[in-house]
Amino acid sequence: MAPITVFQARKIITMDPNCPEATHVAVRDGRILAVGGAGCADQWGDVVHDHSLADAVLMPGMVEGHAHMMAGAMWKFAYAGFHDRMDPQGKWWRGKPDIATVVCDLTDHAQSLPEDQPLIGWGLDPIFFTGERLSRAHLDQISTTRPIAIMFSNFHLMCVNSAALAQAGYDHATNVEGVVKGPDGAPTGELQEMAAMFPVMRRLGMDFRGLSQTEAAIESYGAVCMRAGVTTVTDLYSQMEDADLAILRQVTARASYPTRLVPVLGVAGADPETAAARAQALARQGTDKLRLGAVKLMTDGSIQGWTARVKWPGYVGGQPNGIWNMAPDEIRRMVATMQAAGVQMHIHVNGDEASEVAIDAIEQAARHSPWPGARHVLQHCQMMGPDQFARCAELGICTNIFANHIWYFGDQHAALTIGEDRAKRMDALRAALDAGVHAAIHSDAPVTPLGPLFTAWCAVNRQTMSGRVLGAAQCVSVAEALHAITLGAAYTLKMDGEVGSIEAGKFADFAILGEDPLAVPAQALKDVPVLGTVLAGQVHLA
Amino acid sequence: MSVLPRLPLTVIGGYLGAGKTTLLNRLLSEPHGQKIMVMVNDFGAINIDAALIAQADGDTISLTNGCVCCTMGNDLFMALGDALDRCPRPDHLVIEASGISDPAKIAMAARAEPDMAYGGIAVVVDGQNWPKLADDPLIGAQMRGQVQVADVLLVSKTGGMVPPSLAVRLAALSRAPLMDLADLPQVAPVLLGGVAPAPQPGALPGGMAAHPAYVGWSHQGPEQFERRTLEALLAARPAGIYRLKGHVLSPDGALEVHVVGPTVDIKPAQSDSTRMVAIGLASQINRETIAAWWASAAA
Numbered sequence A: 001m002a003p004i005t006v007f008q009a010r011k012i013i014t015m016d017p018n019c020p021e022a023t024h025v026a027v028r029d030g031r032i033l034a035v036g037g038a039g040c041a042d043q044w045g046d047v048v049h050d051h052s053l054a055d056a057v058l059m060p061g062m063v064e065g066h067a068h069m070m071a072g073a074m075w076k077f078a079y080a081g082f083h084d085r086m087d088p089q090g091k092w093w094r095g096k097p098d099i100a101t102v103v104c105d106l107t108d109h110a111q112s113l114p115e116d117q118p119l120i121g122w123g124l125d126p127i128f129f130t131g132e133r134l135s136r137a138h139l140d141q142i143s144t145t146r147p148i149a150i151m152f153s154n155f156h157l158m159c160v161n162s163a164a165l166a167q168a169g170y171d172h173a174t175n176v177e178g179v180v181k182g183p184d185g186a187p188t189g190e191l192q193e194m195a196a197m198f199p200v201m202r203r204l205g206m207d208f209r210g211l212s213q214t215e216a217a218i219e220s221y222g223a224v225c226m227r228a229g230v231t232t233v234t235d236l237y238s239q240m241e242d243a244d245l246a247i248l249r250q251v252t253a254r255a256s257y258p259t260r261l262v263p264v265l266g267v268a269g270a271d272p273e274t275a276a277a278r279a280q281a282l283a284r285q286g287t288d289k290l291r292l293g294a295v296k297l298m299t300d301g302s303i304q305g306w307t308a309r310v311k312w313p314g315y316v317g318g319q320p321n322g323i324w325n326m327a328p329d330e331i332r333r334m335v336a337t338m339q340a341a342g343v344q345m346h347i348h349v350n351g352d353e354a355s356e357v358a359i360d361a362i363e364q365a366a367r368h369s370p371w372p373g374a375r376h377v378l379q380h381c382q383m384m385g386p387d388q389f390a391r392c393a394e395l396g397i398c399t400n401i402f403a404n405h406i407w408y409f410g411d412q413h414a415a416l417t418i419g420e421d422r423a424k425r426m427d428a429l430r431a432a433l434d435a436g437v438h439a440a441i442h443s444d445a446p447v448t449p450l451g452p453l454f455t456a457w458c459a460v461n462r463q464t465m466s467g468r469v470l471g472a473a474q475c476v477s478v479a480e481a482l483h484a485i486t487l488g489a490a491y492t493l494k495m496d497g498e499v500g501s502i503e504a505g506k507f508a509d510f511a512i513l514g515e516d517p518l519a520v521p522a523q524a525l526k527d528v529p530v531l532g533t534v535l536a537g538q539v540h541l542a
Numbered sequence B: 001m002s003v004l005p006r007l008p009l010t011v012i013g014g015y016l017g018a019g020k021t022t023l024l025n026r027l028l029s030e031p032h033g034q035k036i037m038v039m040v041n042d043f044g045a046i047n048i049d050a051a052l053i054a055q056a057d058g059d060t061i062s063l064t065n066g067c068v069c070c071t072m073g074n075d076l077f078m079a080l081g082d083a084l085d086r087c088p089r090p091d092h093l094v095i096e097a098s099g100i101s102d103p104a105k106i107a108m109a110a111r112a113e114p115d116m117a118y119g120g121i122a123v124v125v126d127g128q129n130w131p132k133l134a135d136d137p138l139i140g141a142q143m144r145g146q147v148q149v150a151d152v153l154l155v156s157k158t159g160g161m162v163p164p165s166l167a168v169r170l171a172a173l174s175r176a177p178l179m180d181l182a183d184l185p186q187v188a189p190v191l192l193g194g195v196a197p198a199p200q201p202g203a204l205p206g207g208m209a210a211h212p213a214y215v216g217w218s219h220q221g222p223e224q225f226e227r228r229t230l231e232a233l234l235a236a237r238p239a240g241i242y243r244l245k246g247h248v249l250s251p252d253g254a255l256e257v258h259v260v261g262p263t264v265d266i267k268p269a270q271s272d273s274t275r276m277v278a279i280g281l282a283s284q285i286n287r288e289t290i291a292a293w294w295a296s297a298a299a
């Protein structure tokens, strides 16, 4: 008989209404055997008591339903973002509130690099800077000989120094859209969109494919998750090739690997029949720690890039409506094919016109191929109102809401993108729950940092960077937010029978916390320390 | 400067069902003599003549004429890098842009990348459905945008004639030459242009000048132009030339020129003479007009 370990904790938040609170949880074979007091597992045989977590608070391992694997491997590049952020090793990188700090910190960082290695940075978001734009002149202060490229947080822009411009052959004679030029006719160093960035990325060895699927990338993603208390994580536009499956299986199978990984296959642009067949084949290759078989569809772009498809009255600045990355016709065909094949879909929808097209497509597909348990998931759902949530409830569609946007971009949305009225009701978890929709909330890491407690804080407080509350009517309780980052997200992955709460039969996946998130003030939810995780009964300390 | 010749990139745009795949099938089976690499999103609709297939494995189909067709996977720009690093490097890269996408976002890479040459954007316009798509409240702007960035407009499904109302609408959006796909005896001259400047003046290399539908012109000489003068000369080129390419000597080193429809791309190059090749449609231009235009500047 396998040994039984009984973990003692200061408090265990179970998310199980049959036993909401406990002090002990018994684990056998990686699963929860019993929950309650010190003697909860005595009827099952001899137990071993583990007091190492006795001072900690346990809650179900958190579930991140929308993040990307590159959130781990991005850290092989230098962080240049506005906010303080922790890397996979647990080191905090100071935020860079202005260009001077970007230059100063990256100059320090350059000292640690070999002479012949380019300096590559990421995470810069000039939407937060006032005044001057970052240019090659600033980066030349770091080095005029070492090529430097700083990728912006939206991955659509970068800024490079003169040495990198020279390697790409960009000069005053260059006449390429996206190579921004100053009044003197010379490139400023800002490069917009992939075509203009491509020559630099190719020469500097910025291999984005290498940020997923490699052993190192999978490992560092696991480390990021563990420090955030996440035990089940998606890679929500996996570009895995069939050849990548072996390494995914191998790395996730290690007992030291602290996370269950759910790669969701990107299918934008693919032939629907072929993609559905591939998803079905992948579904059969899953393990307890690697779940496969769902697909991700694209629709529109992003609101802060003015590329989301929004309904009337459009953008406050009068920008033209956004763009479709998959045409509505393609979306309908893909949705119909996946529904008929029994493949669960996650559908990116930022603007309310995009979410409407997606809901229409699912409704139409459901008429042809009824599938009550499909649990298709709309992802981001930023502008959905009660009308669309009601339709989701009718159709059994789940919503995963981009709550982090409220804090990171809420002020910008009110002032610059969709205006005050619609900004106040955006990322509306309250409306979703009131409509009876199964809902989760997410970070979209690396777009914003992985950290479900922070995401929950956003949904509870709806506070923006300027300190205002953006639409108090949409705030939810702490308990509701904790549900969204555990069972709510698990439901969207069809894993609510296995993870998301601490109850007998489920995997022994816990987040180890330094404080009780239900006891601290709601404003302090984001500051609750994450000490590590337990995955299948194995303790991983941060 | 790289040792290998630049890899020319042509992007095929157009909505779903417009006829991009049919066009690619035609291109792959024509006797153009070039080793073309065609990248598609999916083999789904590609239907290559079985007799032409030398080998098929997973995401690549090799043809007996030296061409290859492959799927680009999820990361287009990574695939672009792979094509550049491929050994031997293909003579020409042709990418099928997905139905709704902006082909210029891909084609711009050929202008940006020193190791690539601009081969232009050919947009396939569905002769029957395009007007309806262009007025669609959801995708109309993107449909019109594709036409706006096109270097060559190829109209499909015309049944013998481009409807005048369609031609007028397209002309209002684009200066690109408009061709009825059904009228084109071969598509390679339109999509790829000539291979290299021909040795004798007036003739085009390969088999592509042979057809009377196309007019070819080539020229070799010692003349030099300041870059600015060259740009002015190219801007004044006669209508009806849809492709023009070659090397031009200039005081600051030679320049490589690629003109496709309305787009002019110039990059530094190495050359010991000025050599140019032009192609147009016989119905729209003759060799003498092209020769006279160039001679006027060289004089």
Ligand SMILES: [Zn+2]
Residues within 6 Å of the ligand: A066, A067, A068, A236, A444
């Ligand atoms: Zn995402």
